Amino acid sequence: MNKGDSVMSGYRDLSVARKACAKELGSVAVGSLHRANHFGDVATMVVVPALTITLTILIGKVVHNPVAWIALFILQGFVFQTYQFLVHDLFLHRRVGGRWHSIFGFLYLLPLLFPYAWFHAFHMQHHKYIGSDRDTESYKQDLDQVWKRILFLTFPGVKMAMSRRFKPAGVDDSAAALQMTPELARRIAREKSLIRIYMLALTVAAIF
Numbered sequence: 001m002n003k004g005d006s007v008m009s010g011y012r013d014l015s016v017a018r019k020a021c022a023k024e025l026g027s028v029a030v031g032s033l034h035r036a037n038h039f040g041d042v043a044t045m046v047v048v049p050a051l052t053i054t055l056t057i058l059i060g061k062v063v064h065n066p067v068a069w070i071a072l073f074i075l076q077g078f079v080f081q082t083y084q085f086l087v088h089d090l091f092l093h094r095r096v097g098g099r100w101h102s103i104f105g106f107l108y109l110l111p112l113l114f115p116y117a118w119f120h121a122f123h124m125q126h127h128k129y130i131g132s133d134r135d136t137e138s139y140k141q142d143l144d145q146v147w148k149r150i151l152f153l154t155f156p157g158v159k160m161a162m163s164r165r166f167k168p169a170g171v172d173d174s175a176a177a178l179q180m181t182p183e184l185a186r187r188i189a190r191e192k193s194l195i196r197i198y199m200l201a202l203t204v205a206a207i208f
């Protein structure tokens, strides 16, 4: 057994699941899912920030009824979550914006306060090693109960899952760590500095 074999020891073959999905949906439906929709791309890039700004104004200035306020607050949380899907689909995988995809990715991740350079590297390692013990997102396998999945809808829940708080006893997650390079560390540090400036500007804007 060579080194590669031992690393891939926990590998789960996903081709069976892929074939079953393709058979269930049919080739036409699968093909239509992969077709680019440029109007949809631009609409998403405009509608999500517009919704965020509208909800922020409503919550901060307009709505005072407690029930309506809480409903809007929860809705705002779901809108925030869409940024991750937006960045994942548009910039990370499809590279909308070409060579500017990382700038778009950074800007559209700002509301979630984490760096695009980190998300890109972390998620690409997930795709590369999916189904093995090197999968950076193997923490999702820990979400085996409904209450964990509900908690995962919240920011603290995401933090807890990603730091492997829900990990079953005996599972070794050491191989799932992000493979860091000095260049990647520099890019992440640079983006974190910009995120701190954004947070400062947001705080100042909230006061005045």
Ligand SMILES: [Zn+2]
Pocket: 088, 093, 123, 127
């Ligand atoms: Zn992906």
